[in-house]
Amino acid sequence: MNILDSIVEHKRVEVMKRKMKRPISNLRTMPFYGRQTNVITLSKLEDRPGIIAEFKRKSPSKGPINVDVDPVVVANQYLSAGAAAVSVLTDRDFFGGSFQDLQRVRDSNSDGVLLRKDFIIDPYQLHEASAYGADMILLIASILDRNEVAELALEAKSLGLNVLFEVHGADELEKYHPAIGYVGVNNRNLKTFGVDTNLSKNLIGQMPEGVLPVSESGLSGPEEIKRLYQAGYRLFLMGEAFMKEADPGKACAELIEQLKVV
Numbered sequence: 001m002n003i004l005d006s007i008v009e010h011k012r013v014e015v016m017k018r019k020m021k022r023p024i025s026n027l028r029t030m031p032f033y034g035r036q037t038n039v040i041t042l043s044k045l046e047d048r049p050g051i052i053a054e055f056k057r058k059s060p061s062k063g064p065i066n067v068d069v070d071p072v073v074v075a076n077q078y079l080s081a082g083a084a085a086v087s088v089l090t091d092r093d094f095f096g097g098s099f100q101d102l103q104r105v106r107d108s109n110s111d112g113v114l115l116r117k118d119f120i121i122d123p124y125q126l127h128e129a130s131a132y133g134a135d136m137i138l139l140i141a142s143i144l145d146r147n148e149v150a151e152l153a154l155e156a157k158s159l160g161l162n163v164l165f166e167v168h169g170a171d172e173l174e175k176y177h178p179a180i181g182y183v184g185v186n187n188r189n190l191k192t193f194g195v196d197t198n199l200s201k202n203l204i205g206q207m208p209e210g211v212l213p214v215s216e217s218g219l220s221g222p223e224e225i226k227r228l229y230q231a232g233y234r235l236f237l238m239g240e241a242f243m244k245e246a247d248p249g250k251a252c253a254e255l256i257e258q259l260k261v262v
Contacts, residue, residue, distance in 0.1 A: 003060050003193070007094055008143050011119045014093075024127045032106060032133040037160045038113045039135070040084050040182075040212065042234065049229045049259050050084030052115060052214070053252045054239030055105075057089070057096030061193035064096075066243045071101040072108045077249020078242075082256045085113035085136065087237060099132045106133025115164060119143060123155045136162040136182070141172035153179040164214060168199065176208050183207055184214035184237060197224060204232045222258040 027033055055071045058064045075086045088105055089097030116134035129137045139152055156163050157179045164182040167173050185200045195218030207213050215228050216237040225236050242248040
């Protein structure tokens with residue numbers, strides 16, 4: 001069993017326990033549930049690459065990355081630097097995240113776009129995302145079949161949540177559903193954790209019409225981002241490049257400054 005399979009198996013048990021502890025009827029009473037969500041639009045990107053900056057304490061492949069920083073401080077620094085959105089990990093056991101991280105970041109900033117980053121396999125998790133203040137959720141094609149993608153995308157849309165659909169190859173693009181507005185190519189293979197940015201270059205011509213293309217993970221720096229931007233990508237999800245630094249917000253600001261001239 002590879003790492004991804006282990007995570008998904010663990011997630012099924014985890015979600016089942018959470019359903020028993022806090023039913024959807026309880027989630028619906030939370031202040032952020034059903035709120036008007038914020039959206040990344042092309043007009044907000046100001047004719048330059050948009051960065052989805054990630055807050056991530058650790059990962060299965062890298063272990064601890066930056067466990068001492070405050071998600072509220074980092075997220076607000078990202079947004080102040082001009083990040084198009086902030087990705088917040090909510091998986092606890094493999095990535096060191098929590099719902100508290102997401103909720104605290106939302107409490108501190110009502111205008112920023114927040115992506116709940118997790119392994120979404122059940123509609124219940126979409127209601128959690130709404131309740132804790134997310135604007136977007138991630139659907140990973142490799143852990144879902146086509147019918148599951150459609151079900152989750154439509155449920156997310158009914159809750160006002162935007163969907164980032166993550167693929168690792170052309171075959172996974174076939175699972176796309178029109179309710180999805182963002183399609184991301186993860187350059188990191190979630191089974192081996194190897195990185196190849198050629199995946200993004202190879203798939204840009206196969207993107208569904210009308211979506212905002214996103215390149216995710218393993219991006220080496222501004223020159224590579226600029227090349228992918230010229231190829232057609234508009235958003236770039238980056239986490240470890242910032243989080244491995246003592247001051248992630250400063251690292252994000254420096255990159256965004258370098259991207260102002262494409």
